[in-house]
Amino acid sequence: MQWDHGNSRSGVQGSGIFAIRGNLDGETEEEFTEKEQFIGLKIGDEEFYLPIAAVNEIVMLIPITYVPQSGKMIEGVINLRGTILPAINLRKMMGLKKGTVTPATRIIIVRHNDMLIGLIVDTITYVHSIYPSEIETQTLPGKGMGSDLVTRISKNGSNITGILDISKIFSHASESAKSGHDYENMGHLAG
Template sequence: MGETMETIQQEKYISFAIGEELYGIKINEIKEIIKMQDTTVIPNSKEYIKGVINLRGIVIPVISLRHRFDLPEEKYTKDTRIIVVSYEGEMVGIVVDRVSRVTTFDDLQPSSGDHGNIDKSFISGIGTSGEELVAVLNLNELLGQ
């Protein structure tokens, strides 16, 4: 891997919320953030896949982070967003309740604790930014299963 904690702390992250919990993704893994839009359901797909969207001629699968984390689905609001990330050369959309901000972390510790219903392999570390604790997502684990 070759990254030191000092290198990771200087990286920028987008923080976003699922319910009251904050999560983060490295900004260099994000292609864009778009408003929620209707998805086309794909029969016989995994339960957490909401469907696909057409983003400027590219068909992108969209997953529900709430479902992936075994949390109850909630109605979409004006703050619901799709974070489009690059995963293994493909674009994938991740539905989140709201996007918070771009941040760097004062401290980033490896994840070792309990994250409720969330598979601990989905979390690569816990970052602190001021008073906020942000769980940094491991996209390889989250999207690779």
């Protein structure tokens, strides 16, 4: 169930497509273009958006197997109906402290470059459809990984929300996976 914009044209989700022409709510011409859909999710107290096109499915928090020396961003591996895939600890990637596991905790399975990974989030909120005009490409001035992950910002209504860049998440995760097991880091073996 990978959605792309082409499919969403005919689907229920494509509400943005046949938006009413004209000036009914005072929108200008350019805003008749297609809306992009996002899943709202919370990491810590903050809400982020994740492009729905990359999302494969969302599952409850299933048992995670710890993988030693896999890099600290990788929480471990999960069994998604027979496929083993890594789960990324987004809290850690954002530089947050350890939180508590609640019934709302979810793993969002995303696909990127034919690779599947799970993103552990504290909760998911809604599906948002946003006009391209309400999205700004913007890098954040903050330091650390968290601000790195956001390359676009939604200014839908009164809220300003960061949109997570999946390719960034992937590259951070794989960097972390590499650094997690440098030969040098195996120093504890020599001791």
